[in-house]
Amino acid sequence: MRKVLTIAGSDSCGGAGIQADLKTFAALGTYGMSVITAVTAQNTQGVFAVQEIAPEMVAKQISCLYEDIVIDAVKIGMVSKTEIIKTIARKLKEYQAKNIVVDPVMISKSGYDLMHPEAKEELIRTLLPVADVVTPNLYEAQVILEREITTVEDMEKAARDIVALGPKSALVKGGHLRGNAVDVLYDGESFTYYDQERIATTNTHGTGCTYSSAIAAHLARGLSLKEAVQGAKEYITGAILNSFSIGKGVGPTHHFYKYY
Numbered sequence: 001m002r003k004v005l006t007i008a009g010s011d012s013c014g015g016a017g018i019q020a021d022l023k024t025f026a027a028l029g030t031y032g033m034s035v036i037t038a039v040t041a042q043n044t045q046g047v048f049a050v051q052e053i054a055p056e057m058v059a060k061q062i063s064c065l066y067e068d069i070v071i072d073a074v075k076i077g078m079v080s081k082t083e084i085i086k087t088i089a090r091k092l093k094e095y096q097a098k099n100i101v102v103d104p105v106m107i108s109k110s111g112y113d114l115m116h117p118e119a120k121e122e123l124i125r126t127l128l129p130v131a132d133v134v135t136p137n138l139y140e141a142q143v144i145l146e147r148e149i150t151t152v153e154d155m156e157k158a159a160r161d162i163v164a165l166g167p168k169s170a171l172v173k174g175g176h177l178r179g180n181a182v183d184v185l186y187d188g189e190s191f192t193y194y195d196q197e198r199i200a201t202t203n204t205h206g207t208g209c210t211y212s213s214a215i216a217a218h219l220a221r222g223l224s225l226k227e228a229v230q231g232a233k234e235y236i237t238g239a240i241l242n243s244f245s246i247g248k249g250v251g252p253t254h255h256f257y258k259y260y
């Protein structure tokens with residue numbers, strides 16, 4: 001069985017973060033493992049508190065996994081502060097980690113900052129360059145590039161400019177675009193478009209986490225990047241179609257098992 005690691009924050013309500021990642025890995029027939037970077041007190045209505053894990057403890061978790069287990073892919077989600085980002089980049093290099101998917105989580109749907117603003121520079125300096133693919137949503141791409149992105153053409157330029165910062169490829173997600181949910185992948189050579197009619201639902205908590213985890217799971221299974229993103233797009237679309245309400249706010253996507 002292929003083994004996939006998530007390095008991310010815990011979401012107590014289970015829709016995003018580590019919990020969404022592990023559900024996705026299992027649903028896609030891979031074995032999931034986790035390194036926790038922060039614990040959030042979170043429900044469908046918002047994020048109420050965050051407690052970060054000490055960088056040394058993050059380092060220990062990563063070391064004990066890579067020292068023992070062959071890891072086929074790794075996804076990085078919520079990394080809130082500079083020291084944690086530095087630690088993760090250093091460890092991924094030390095263990096020559098492969099199939100690295102970086103989801104540059106910055107803000108929750110409810111508007112809570114999940115990354116300290118000053119940590120952005122470290123993300124760009126040390127984490128983006130080790131990534132095989134980085135998966136910003138429109139807002140995150142805007143923050144990284146410090147300019148507005150509103151059209152598919154802007155997304156193409158953004159993907160190309162993000163690749164110039166060091167990652168092998170960039171997938172700019174159009175979940176927050178008007179019209180269809182179009183994502184644009186640039187792999188340093190060409191663009192690929194993943195286009196899906198927008199699904200009318202407010203239950204989209206954790207879509208970005210689920211999508212990036214599905215990409216990592218498919219890369220671990222040996223698919224090419226373009227095939228992995230295609231498989232992940234099908235998975236997230238199905239999960240959004242089956243999303244449901246569990247509380248008073250934004251409900252989670254629903255994970256369904258796909259056996260390979």
Ligand SMILES: Nc1ncnc2c1ncn2[C@@H]1O[C@H](COP(=O)(O)OP(=O)(O)O)[C@@H](O)[C@H]1O
Nearest residue numbers: 137173174175176181182198199207208211236
């Ligand atoms: N209402 C929707 N209908 C169909 N696809 C969606 C919808 N909302 C988001 N997506 C897709 O879900 C994936 C995650 O994107 P997005 O929601 O932008 O990420 P994030 O959670 O990081 O903001 C992308 O493939 C995006 O196109």
Ligand SMILES: Cc1ncc(COP(=O)(O)OP(=O)(O)O)c(N)n1
Nearest residue numbers: 009016017108109205206207208209
């Ligand atoms: C612990 C934790 N990590 C990440 C997020 C953000 O996840 P995302 O998939 O971008 O989903 P929304 O916040 O947009 O629902 C999170 N909320 N918590």
